[in-house]
Amino acid sequence: MDKFVIRGGNKLKGSVIISGAKNGVLAIMPATMLAPGTYTLENVPNLRDVWTMSQLFFDLGIHCELTNNQMFIDTTNIKSYEAPYEHVKKMRASFYVLGPLVGRFGRAKVSLPGGCAWGPRPVDLHLKGLEKLGTEISIEGGYVIAKANKLIGTQIHLDVPSVGATGNIMMAAVLAKGTTIISNAAIEPEITALAKFLVKMGAKIYGIGTNLLEIEGVDELHPTNEVIIPDRIEAGTFLIAGAITESKITIENCNPYHLTAIIAKLEEAGCELEVYNDKIQITAEEPPKPVDVTTAVYPGFPTDMQSQWVAYMLKSNGVARITETIYPDRFKHVPELQRMGAQIEMSDNTAIVYGGKKLSGAIVMGSDLRGSAALLLGALIADGESEILRVYHIDRGYETIDKKLKQLGADIERVQTDFY
Numbered sequence: 001m002d003k004f005v006i007r008g009g010n011k012l013k014g015s016v017i018i019s020g021a022k023n024g025v026l027a028i029m030p031a032t033m034l035a036p037g038t039y040t041l042e043n044v045p046n047l048r049d050v051w052t053m054s055q056l057f058f059d060l061g062i063h064c065e066l067t068n069n070q071m072f073i074d075t076t077n078i079k080s081y082e083a084p085y086e087h088v089k090k091m092r093a094s095f096y097v098l099g100p101l102v103g104r105f106g107r108a109k110v111s112l113p114g115g116c117a118w119g120p121r122p123v124d125l126h127l128k129g130l131e132k133l134g135t136e137i138s139i140e141g142g143y144v145i146a147k148a149n150k151l152i153g154t155q156i157h158l159d160v161p162s163v164g165a166t167g168n169i170m171m172a173a174v175l176a177k178g179t180t181i182i183s184n185a186a187i188e189p190e191i192t193a194l195a196k197f198l199v200k201m202g203a204k205i206y207g208i209g210t211n212l213l214e215i216e217g218v219d220e221l222h223p224t225n226e227v228i229i230p231d232r233i234e235a236g237t238f239l240i241a242g243a244i245t246e247s248k249i250t251i252e253n254c255n256p257y258h259l260t261a262i263i264a265k266l267e268e269a270g271c272e273l274e275v276y277n278d279k280i281q282i283t284a285e286e287p288p289k290p291v292d293v294t295t296a297v298y299p300g301f302p303t304d305m306q307s308q309w310v311a312y313m314l315k316s317n318g319v320a321r322i323t324e325t326i327y328p329d330r331f332k333h334v335p336e337l338q339r340m341g342a343q344i345e346m347s348d349n350t351a352i353v354y355g356g357k358k359l360s361g362a363i364v365m366g367s368d369l370r371g372s373a374a375l376l377l378g379a380l381i382a383d384g385e386s387e388i389l390r391v392y393h394i395d396r397g398y399e400t401i402d403k404k405l406k407q408l409g410a411d412i413e414r415v416q417t418d419f420y
């Protein structure tokens with residue numbers, strides 16, 4: 001098990017290259033199950049979550065190889081329709097194989113994901129949507145057992161615009177008979193990228209990028225290749241790393257169009273941002289103004305950036321309120337930041353951050369991916385040395401974050417430890 005040892009106080013400078021989107025590749029990999037054959041995906045981040053999906057693929061009989069951020073996939077010989085608990089418990093995105101398995105083979109057995117570190121995360125909308133398409137669903141021994149003959153297009157309204165439910169239903173509907181409408185669909189960039197990939201495979205999807213998707217079923221799809229979009233959450237995290245350390249850095253290979261809410265909030269906090277086609281330069285010369293945020297579905301402020309914003313506001317000279325509307329319990333980072341001296345009060349789903357108090361280095365423990373990133377940001381500005389334990393959480397979603405931060409001038413080491 002690894003930990004990070006960080007000595008805070010360094011300013012950052014230079015450029016950092018943003019990797020491909022974790023949530024992008026985790027949606028596109030399952031889509032390759034919809035047509036037998038070979039695929040090449042470029043700009044694939046080398047992440048623990050991608051390894052987990054690759055292991056699940058291996059169990060299903062799918063050959064999958066990742067070399068230098070290029071992934072080769074061969075879905076010719078799928079031999080199993082089961083996603084076991086051991087994979088789904090590690091990563092909820094494993095649930096994404098349900099839609100393609102039902103769509104192409106009319107059968108699947110996929111473990112229910114259960115809760116996660118920050119509370120319940122239901123999958124009722126995924127199941128309701130698949131049922132409406134004609135899938136017979138039962139829950140047995142913690143597994144979803146899905147059976148269907150030919151799926152039939154229908155109208156599906158999502159109570160909330162769930163990313164995962166939109167992706168799963170869309171992947172099932174592309175091979176259904178007739179037309180499926182998904183209303184109140186998610187419009188996150190990773191869902192738009194998935195829809196575009198499916199169209200490249202021969203699917204007929206209209207309204208891409210809007211919350212009303214019309215999917216005209218086709219008889220078959222064909223393999224294709226794709227370049228994974230840049231990771232907007234990694235980009236946002238590095239922008240905050242620049243801002244919190246009052247530095248000037250450039251984020252390269254990103255898509256600023258996917259980052260509008262974060263850019264707007266950083267500007268409100270007093271940062272200067274120069275935005276180009278695929279890069280952003282951020283300059284921060286003083287502590288931020290306190291800026292409230294409320295998380296929302298895209299293009300609102302992402303829940304996946306909430307914990308990093310909490311850390312950033314610790315540097316402000318004032319009080320900021322950060323409200324979480326997507327996952328109201330997603331505040332596991334708060335008690336750990338408090339151990340570094342942070343003054344944060346919780347009021348229901350709002351963190352009230354009293355900024356301006358110097359943080360001091362401490363041993364802290366990550367318990368989820370983005371929360372761990374917030375601890376790392378806190379450590380960058382803390383006095384003295386911090387240790388962040390359980391960095392496997394960070395490794396799930398940030399490709400070599402320690403190397404990237406070091407290259408920008410941070411004092412950070414990855415160290416093996418028995419203590420966790």
Ligand code: UD1
Pocket residue numbers: 023026092093120121122123124125126127160161162163164165186190303304325326327
């Ligand atoms: C995806 C992202 C995750 C991000 C989240 C919200 C991936 C692999 N993960 O997760 O990083 O934090 O979007 O942007 O892309 N809900 C239901 N019933 C359902 C499904 C969801 O009530 O069947 C609710 C959830 O409790 C939550 C909201 O819908 O309040 C959004 O969840 P959803 O968009 O489904 O998140 P994920 O797809 O799991």
